[in-house]
Ligand code: C2E
Ligand code: CA
Ligand code: CA
């Protein structure tokens with residue numbers, strides 16, 4: 493646990509909601525959930541800011557628990573990182589998305605990338621890249637249909653190891669997004685060192701737009717401007733209001749995600765949206 497260091501304090505804070513005996517119970521239930529396939533993936537559309545067309549999706553994990561109802565990934569992912577079940581759960585996510593992409597390709601649907609969240613502990617796994625490659629091969633999926641979202645926490649390890657991993661993913665043709673951009677330490681330094689393909693502006697900044705939080709709006713427009721200079725794509729997440737959409741459009745943000753368009757939805761609902769093609 494020492495290696496996790498101070499930058500992972502959020503993981504521990506989040507999982508402190510559970511007592512240690514509760515954690516043991518949840519851990520056992522998590523194991524069963526993996527075996528029983530009680531996890532589900534929801535999909536949230538990513539939308540072209542100027543046309544409203546769906547041009548991507550983020551896969552978001554859901555755990556349906558018999559007594560607790562839906563347990564939020566914000567609660568169980570930190571716990572799964574602590575007890576290392578995140579590797580198994582994460583592999584399930586990767587495999588399930590590849591399987592889903594194959595099904596959509598077979599149905600002849602218009603294709604676009606699906607983003608998968610990879611937590612810092614999972615990103616450290618030495619077998620991650622090989623596993624992704626294996627799944628792409630198994631389901632015969634072009635790598636461009638898979639994107640990985642990592643947080644700045646994943647970049648705070650041995651720099652050479654991180655760079656090497658990013659390079660191997662890039663060689664496969666997989667695009668990397670920095671999630672929750674701007675919430676970590678030295679965000680700008682990370683851009684310089686790791687030059688990600690995509691930056692996801694944290695929803696905290698986006699949601700303050702239009703709420704007299706001029707600093708958050710200034711940060712958002714600055715990140716957008718910087719990304720244009722650096723040839724990176726920006727995705728704004730957490731867009732809930734038209735005033736936020738207008739601001740983002742005015743500042744040439746290309747891709748938008750948020751409840752204004754759609755919440756994360758089960759795959760059947762998502763396919764229905766795809767058939768309709770456009771949102772708002
Ligand atoms: P995240 O990667 O930052 O995902 C975005 C979160 O914002 C999702 O919460 C999504 O439902 C929510 N969101 C999207 N649009 C809006 C909006 O307009 N307003 C508001 N208020 N929220 C919005 P969710 O699904 O509860 O996931 C929470 C976190 O759990 C994710 O944050 C991610 O860090 C983690 N997570 C989810 N699925 C996975 C997974 O498969 N693997 C890993 N390792 N982590 C996951
Ligand atoms: Ca994400
Ligand atoms: Ca995020």
Ligand code: CA
Nearest residue numbers: 643671672694
């Ligand atoms: Ca987050």
